[in-house]
Amino acid sequence: MQESQTDWTYLAHMSATKPNSLYVPGAGRKGSYDVHNGGKKKKCCKIRKKLLKVIVLVFNVTMVILLAYFAEKSAFPTSSSSMEQMGTPYSARSPGSEMNVGLHGSTSQPGNPEEGYSPSRELCQEGAGTSYRGTVSVTETGKTCQRWDSQTPHWHSRKPADYPSSGLEENYCRNPDGDSGVWCFTMDPSKRWERCDVPVCGSLERSPDWAIESTITPYPDSTGPDKVLDGYHYSIWNPKAGERPWYIIFDFGVPYNLSKIGVTNYGDTTHDISTFQFQTSEKRETETREANMSAESSSDPYNWEDVLTVTDVAAATCDTQVFGGFSATGRFWKLNITRTHGTSRWQPWLREVNFFGERAGPAAESLPK
Structure with missing residues (x-):
């Protein structure tokens, strides 16, 4: 009975001093609840939840963009000056050997395919093949090459407009980025790209x-x-x-x-x-x-x-x-x-x-x- 009297006495006090408060009998003073302040808390909680959703959405979009970027980068054959083929790095040639410059001794540089031009560039690849302008359009395993101006079946950034000096015509094998030899994207949806079997100028035809x-x-x-x-x-x-x-x-x-x-x-x-x-x-x-x-x-x-x-x-x-x-x-x-x-x-x-x-x-x- 003593506790009940205390509760009702406190209830009367709260009603007089805080008309927006509710009181739960039997819970003592800790059982009081401020209706006005409780509404503010609910509103703040909703704002926090919305803000958290926005942050999560921005994070997810950013991650998708980054993953797409790195996937596109790793899917291409890259030049010998970069870390190539996902774990199979290329390195600079050993100093002291004059023949140790590029594929088959070529000194041509990517981006300058016209240097060292010779008629043989339509029949074979000189050096790394950056100057090759032949019409081979199948890979070394017999897959048909995808057109350079097409994004089907493989999306890519090796577009003719972005590589105007690389001869990206039709679906011919080329080397626009200084890889170790000519290559192309394939028409096989399960195989993004492959190298092409184009003979190297000056080397013997082997058996x-x-x-x-x-x-x-x-x-x-x-x-x-x-x-x-x-x-x-x-x-x-x-x-x-x-x-x-x-x-x-x-x-x-x-x-x-x-x-x-x-x-x-x-x-x-x-x-x-x-x-x-x-x-x-x-x-x-x-x-x-x-x-x-x-x-x-x-x-x-x-x-x-x-x-x-x-x-x-x-x-x-x-x-x-x-x-x-x-x-x-x-x-x-x-x-x-x-x-x-x-x-x-x-x-x-x-x-x-x-x-x-x-x-x-x-x-x-x-x-x-």
């Missing part, structure tokens, strides 16, 4: 059959030595680890005069070639290797002569690096890889090998096998 012998390869069908001659950028030769020096022997069928060799590393540093030797042999003895191998003799059926030693092959790049400064003639050639940029036991992953020169001998049929 996978030229690779006749190599270090043991665990999976010869998928990663055999012939992969360095197939012209497909994404295939590799992957020999057995720890078997250095790793080697490939090439048989051109007839003698050739060579003056340069190009190698294309995988680009992950660990499996990239660091040093190699290039050798030649004009002929192979008529006896087979098995016949020459005996307990008393371990002679090699080739007469190898050193023509080039390279110790500064750049890592972390899948650009083709060309090395020259020699002139040699032979039918058989041997690439000896003596070291990779990883530890001594990491085997090389080699994408491509290119040769530069000209034929020097009679038809292959007239030469003894």
Whole structure:
């Protein structure tokens, strides 16, 4: 009863002093509720909720714009001066080697495709292919190229108006941004872009059959030595680890005069070639290797002569690096890889090998096998 009297006494007091207040009996003074102030609190709460919704909306729109921007950036092949291919960076060439400038020794710069113009630019790509103006319009896997002035099926920013000096005509393979070779967007909705199989000016037309012998390869069908001659950028030769020096022997069928060799590393540093030797042999003895191998003799059926030693092959790049400064003639050639940029036991992953020169001998049929 004492509490009830106190409650009603307080209720009378509140009614006299705060007419807008309500009182909940049994709750003491803490049970009072100010109707007027409570309305203000509800209004402020609504304002806060609306403001929070606006902030969340602005944040979401900003994130969508940023994600679209970075997705568009990462989807393009980019130049060798930037971090390319989402984790496969390109690096500057090693100093001290005059042949180490761009793809196949080219010194042309993106944005200046007219420099060093030659009629061959319509038949093959010089350097990185920024000056290529041929009509190849399919990728290296046979996919039809998308027109440069079209945004279907792939939206892109490589528009002819934005790259007026890059020859972005029809759906022809081009290199508007200084990538390692010519490329195009594809008409396949599931494949945004691919490189094109356009021959490099000055390099020999190769055959996978030229690779006749190599270090043991665990999976010869998928990663055999012939992969360095197939012209497909994404295939590799992957020999057995720890078997250095790793080697490939090439048989051109007839003698050739060579003056340069190009190698294309995988680009992950660990499996990239660091040093190699290039050798030649004009002929192979008529006896087979098995016949020459005996307990008393371990002679090699080739007469190898050193023509080039390279110790500064750049890592972390899948650009083709060309090395020259020699002139040699032979039918058989041997690439000896003596070291990779990883530890001594990491085997090389080699994408491509290119040769530069000209034929020097009679038809292959007239030469003894």
